Amino acid sequence: MIVIPAIDLKDGKCVRLLQGKKEEVTVYSDDPADMARHWVELGAKLLHVVDLDGAFTGEQTNFHTIRDIRRSIHIPLQIGGGIRNIRRIEKLINLGVDRTIIGTSAVKNPAIVKEACDTFPGKVLVGIDAKEGKVAVKGWIEITELDAIEFAKEMEGMGAAGIIYTDISRDGMLTGPNIDAMEKMVTSVKIPVIASGGVSKIDDIKNLMQIDNLWGVITGKALYSGALDLKQAIEISKGES
Numbered sequence: 001m002i003v004i005p006a007i008d009l010k011d012g013k014c015v016r017l018l019q020g021k022k023e024e025v026t027v028y029s030d031d032p033a034d035m036a037r038h039w040v041e042l043g044a045k046l047l048h049v050v051d052l053d054g055a056f057t058g059e060q061t062n063f064h065t066i067r068d069i070r071r072s073i074h075i076p077l078q079i080g081g082g083i084r085n086i087r088r089i090e091k092l093i094n095l096g097v098d099r100t101i102i103g104t105s106a107v108k109n110p111a112i113v114k115e116a117c118d119t120f121p122g123k124v125l126v127g128i129d130a131k132e133g134k135v136a137v138k139g140w141i142e143i144t145e146l147d148a149i150e151f152a153k154e155m156e157g158m159g160a161a162g163i164i165y166t167d168i169s170r171d172g173m174l175t176g177p178n179i180d181a182m183e184k185m186v187t188s189v190k191i192p193v194i195a196s197g198g199v200s201k202i203d204d205i206k207n208l209m210q211i212d213n214l215w216g217v218i219t220g221k222a223l224y225s226g227a228l229d230l231k232q233a234i235e236i237s238k239g240e241s
Helices: 032-041 052-057 063-072 086-095 104-108 111-119 148-157 179-188 202-209 221-225 230-237
Strands: 002-010 013-018 021-029 047-051 077-080 099-102 124-131 134-137 142-147 163-167 193-196 216-219
Touching (some): 002 052, 002 063, 002 230, 013 032, 021 032, 032 047, 032 063, 047 052, 047 063, 063 077, 077 124, 086 099, 104 111, 104 124, 104 134, 104 148, 111 124, 134 148, 142 148, 148 179, 163 179, 179 202, 202 230
Parallel strands (some): 002 047, 002 216, 047 077, 077 099, 099 124, 163 193, 193 216
Antiparallel strands (some): 002 013, 013 021, 124 134
């Protein structure tokens, strides 16, 4: 299992939101590229970046910041937030982004996932945010009646390279991930699943490792608050500690 640090971008800064609420924002750095280098120095092998402005507005306003991050690190980079069409995916991939994440658009217009996966095979992940098993969209503002697991199966069928699964009731709360929900998701699809949301301490990493075939875990607030040590988490995820 790979441990993946998260950088959330808002107004060109590295921030975290409490349960996705744009008014509940904490700024951690005015220099996201420097923060990216910091995580690489601590051993990160993949970086997860979310354009929060894009997620809320549908417009990618942090493109220059993403470019700076890409230029500053050598490890793979995956980007989500505000990706609403093929043109934006192409722009990011041309920038050197390794994988793009489609979230809200996958729910509103599933055909875009098929087109994107056919055009950029292996480079398109689907982000599924869920509350009590139901898919949430538009930066978690809107809860749908769509079953998260059934939706994941549909996305797998369209060629998605993986699923990023977030339990939004746990995200940013440092209360621990929803292990049962994550295990159900992992066993329901054959493509890689990355857990997101709720990691608060090293024991959460250990608990997630008990899920057979869980590909990775994204962590943000726990790293920034100091509750989780990235080096230690990576060592444990490799079975070295």
